[in-house]
Amino acid sequence: MLTAGLLAGCGGSGGAGDGNGAASSGSPAGSPGSAGAAASASASASDAAKPVKLTVLNGTVEAVDWLNEQIKAFESQYPNITVEQEFQKTASDVLKVKIASGDTPDIVALAQVPEEFYDQDLFHDFSGDTAIWDRLTNPDIKSSIADTNRPDKQFYLPMTVSYTGLYYNKDIISELGIQQPSTWEQFTAALRTVKDHKSGVTPLYLGGKDSWTLGQLVQYLPLGSIQQALGVEAANKAFIANDAAKLEFDKPGSRVETFAKALMDMKSAGLVNKNGASASYDNQLDAIANGKAAFVIQGMWALGDILKKNPDAHIGFWPIPALMPGDKPYMIGSPDGAVSVSEKSENRDAALKFVDFLMSPDVQKSYSVLRNSPSVYKDAAADWSILSRDIAQDTQNAFVASRWPWTPSGYNSDAIGRTVQELLVDAYKTPADFAKTFKDNWDKGYTNAAP
Amino acid sequence: MIRIARRLHERLHLFMAVPALLLFAVFFVVPLVRGINISLTDWTGLTPSYHYVGLRNFAEFFRDARAVHALRVTLIFGLISPLLLCALGLLYALLLDNRLRGRGFVRTFVYMPAIISPLIMGYVWLLLLNSENGALLQLLTMLHLESWYRDWLGSPGQALWVVIAVNLWQFVGYAMIIFLAGLQGISAEVIEAAKIDGAGYGKTVRHIIVPLLLPAIRINVVTNLIGSLAVFDVISALTDGGPGYATESMSLFIMRTSFNGHTGYATAVAIVMFAVILIPVSVALQLMRKADYDR
Numbered sequence: 062m063l064t065a066g067l068l069a070g071c072g073g074s075g076g077a078g079d080g081n082g083a084a085s086s087g088s089p090a091g092s093p094g095s096a097g098a099a100a101s102a103s104a105s106a107s108d109a110a111k112p113v114k115l116t117v118l119n120g121t122v123e124a125v126d127w128l129n130e131q132i133k134a135f136e137s138q139y140p141n142i143t144v145e146q147e148f149q150k151t152a153s154d155v156l157k158v159k160i161a162s163g164d165t166p167d168i169v170a171l172a173q174v175p176e177e178f179y180d181q182d183l184f185h186d187f188s189g190d191t192a193i194w195d196r197l198t199n200p201d202i203k204s205s206i207a208d209t210n211r212p213d214k215q216f217y218l219p220m221t222v223s224y225t226g227l228y229y230n231k232d233i234i235s236e237l238g239i240q241q242p243s244t245w246e247q248f249t250a251a252l253r254t255v256k257d258h259k260s261g262v263t264p265l266y267l268g269g270k271d272s273w274t275l276g277q278l279v280q281y282l283p284l285g286s287i288q289q290a291l292g293v294e295a296a297n298k299a300f301i302a303n304d305a306a307k308l309e310f311d312k313p314g315s316r317v318e319t320f321a322k323a324l325m326d327m328k329s330a331g332l333v334n335k336n337g338a339s340a341s342y343d344n345q346l347d348a349i350a351n352g353k354a355a356f357v358i359q360g361m362w363a364l365g366d367i368l369k370k371n372p373d374a375h376i377g378f379w380p381i382p383a384l385m386p387g388d389k390p391y392m393i394g395s396p397d398g399a400v401s402v403s404e405k406s407e408n409r410d411a412a413l414k415f416v417d418f419l420m421s422p423d424v425q426k427s428y429s430v431l432r433n434s435p436s437v438y439k440d441a442a443a444d445w446s447i448l449s450r451d452i453a454q455d456t457q458n459a460f461v462a463s464r465w466p467w468t469p470s471g472y473n474s475d476a477i478g479r480t481v482q483e484l485l486v487d488a489y490k491t492p493a494d495f496a497k498t499f500k501d502n503w504d505k506g507y508t509n510a511a512p
Numbered sequence: 513m514i515r516i517a518r519r520l521h522e523r524l525h526l527f528m529a530v531p532a533l534l535l536f537a538v539f540f541v542v543p544l545v546r547g548i549n550i551s552l553t554d555w556t557g558l559t560p561s562y563h564y565v566g567l568r569n570f571a572e573f574f575r576d577a578r579a580v581h582a583l584r585v586t587l588i589f590g591l592i593s594p595l596l597l598c599a600l601g602l603l604y605a606l607l608l609d610n611r612l613r614g615r616g617f618v619r620t621f622v623y624m625p626a627i628i629s630p631l632i633m634g635y636v637w638l639l640l641l642n643s644e645n646g647a648l649l650q651l652l653t654m655l656h657l658e659s660w661y662r663d664w665l666g667s668p669g670q671a672l673w674v675v676i677a678v679n680l681w682q683f684v685g686y687a688m689i690i691f692l693a694g695l696q697g698i699s700a701e702v703i704e705a706a707k708i709d710g711a712g713y714g715k716t717v718r719h720i721i722v723p724l725l726l727p728a729i730r731i732n733v734v735t736n737l738i739g740s741l742a743v744f745d746v747i748s749a750l751t752d753g754g755p756g757y758a759t760e761s762m763s764l765f766i767m768r769t770s771f772n773g774h775t776g777y778a779t780a781v782a783i784v785m786f787a788v789i790l791i792p793v794s795v796a797l798q799l800m801r802k803a804d805y806d807r
Contacts, residue, residue, distance in 0.1 A: 177558035336643040339666030483756030
């Protein structure tokens with residue numbers, strides 16, 4: 062009952078037009094000009110002296126110290142503005158509670174803001190901020206972060222391009238003479254070579270206790286293959302519309318079924334760790350950093366922690382081998398480090414000032430180095446990673462998706478990962494059983510459908 | 513006038529309940545009523561609008577295999593844990609009620625885990641049992657006994673029993689303290705009289721001590737039932753409901769479903785959970801009240 066009470070307590074009142082969640086509030090969405098210009102234009106001299114306190118909800122643990130440093134630098138430039146950072150591991154869930162209870166943070170540094178909040182214009186639209194878009198290394202980035210339902214709007218500013226792919230231990234790979242695998246058969250053969258010649262080394266290490274790591278495998282492999290077949294934007298539309306004819310999740314021999322079979326085969330052949338469902342993300346990074354695993358599939362965000370575990374780790378990065386015949390090796394190279402500003406915030410102008418500061422070239426350079434990822438801004442180019450050369454080469458040979466494959470809010474990568482956990486603990490007799498459960502869960506995951 | 517003043521004076525104690533009633537209304541009744549209201553809607557928790565769907569969410573609960581599994585996990589954990597806690601807590605209390613050397617130290621040692629957050633305790637046990645570099649695995653490896661190690665947390669059939677064991681280890685001291693307090697209230701003369709009448713230790717415990725401990729048993733059963741049926745933190749830390757959904761309790765299911773855009777449905781499940789807790793607690797209270805009368 063306490064849970065029911067809490068839920069009720071957090072829930073905004075029902076019906077349309079209530080409090081913070083209201084779509085009908087009168088303040089206009091979006092403002093032209095740069096974030097800083099908008100802020101300056103509306104901030105009067107008296108406002109400048111008025112003390113303002115901003116709140117930032119941050120969902121990236123690796124950026125906590127970095128953000129605190131930026132806050133300190135910003136506060137020294139704007140003594141009347143104080144900024145308070147709140148880090149939350151499950152920031153996306155915390156944001157939902159905060160918005161439902163009318164306590165929206167002024168700034169949200171989080172990639173997974175639910176689409177529904179953008180639809181209600183709860184966040185500032187940066188689409189007219191030409192100064193910032195002119196700085197992009199690739200003009201297509203603007204369209205790749207466009208709002209799903211209103212492609213002319215951008216509700217957040219990106220900071221870096223984050224790549225996901227196949228980390229490998231260079232020492233093991235060169236010792237065994239393994240070449241870059243492009244197809245799943247080549248990849249399986251490479252894993253077999255590791256298993257046969259390196260006892261004590263796990264060929265491919267899974268950190269499935271943190272279920273999102275397994276859910277992302279589904280995004281990279283079967284859903285990524287759909288992106289290759291339809292094109293990134295068309296696939297995105299098919300995912301959002303749940304276009305069963307195009308997605309073909311439960312068709313015999315479907316991509317999802319092929320993925321399940323591949324994982325089942327790898328498990329029975331001992332090519333992945335036995336404890337794939339209970340080992341953690343941290344165990345996974347430890348394994349690749351210290352030569353206990355030959356391969357792991359992860360994003361660039363993991364590199365900093367890998368190097369913390371072993372600064373001398375000899376690591377390389379390839380695209381993920383193609384699961385389906387005819388596909389290219391796959392990578393995601395999508396904008397990351399999203400920063401949004403609450404449109405309804407009383408401190409919106411000060412918040413935009415802070416965001417303007419965050420987007421300045423020097424700050425973006427330091428973020429790029431911190432995240433081991435290239436900046437999206439031309440004037441923030443930095444020596445961002447030991448893997449920059451690998452990635453430059455990889456992007457020539459791979460299908461690089463500029464968006465993550467979309468998933469329904471009720472079946473996100475975390476929830477998908479739990480279905481994969483079940484696969485790893487033999488809960489499904491056949492790959493088709495897995496595909497059927499996946500399809501059922503996917504359909505239920507849409508918020509406009511009965512659960 | 514005097515009569516009115518006297519009546520007011522006589523009923524003053526009723527007015528003193530007003531602050532408590534107000535708090536109860538604000539923090540229990542209002543959320544409950546709103547919870548019931550939300551449970552009848554398709555509210556996603558993400559948009560301000562919703563539609564009333566009648567009892568559809570409640571009907572959905574019984575069709576939802578994952579929800580029914582969560583109910584099963586909750587009932588297994590919630591009914592077995594209190595039984596084990598009471599049995600083991602009573603054993604500890606009987607043992608440590610004797611004049612043994614170092615009993616104060618043992619009592620403290622057994623009780624100490626109960627004052628630590630179950631979430632922290634769950635993470636501590638996770639570090640101990642981790643299948644990659646956990647302390648238990650390292651110890652067994654040191655003793656060349658690593659073949660004894662099993663990945664219990666990664667096994668759908670065993671993970672829940674690990675959670676029950678960790679919960680038992682943590683809260684057995686709490687049950688023990690309540691029984692010890694009950695034992696202090698039993699007069700030494702009663703025990704002495706039983707001995708003189710020829711009752712052995714077993715008979716004294718069964719026919720004298722346990723009946724006299726009924727109030728302590730009642731407190732233990734009720735608090736442990738409520739706590740166990742609402743279990744969240746230790747599962748969240750140890751298994752996160754996994755592998756898959758093998759150890760997902762109702763409270764974990766409610767939280768996930770609510771944050772995944774099905775707040776109306778999650779609230780309906782919370783109402784079901786209220787009944788799930790209320791029924792066994794009421795039955796337990798009724799049975800113990802009957803035992804009191806019989807005595």
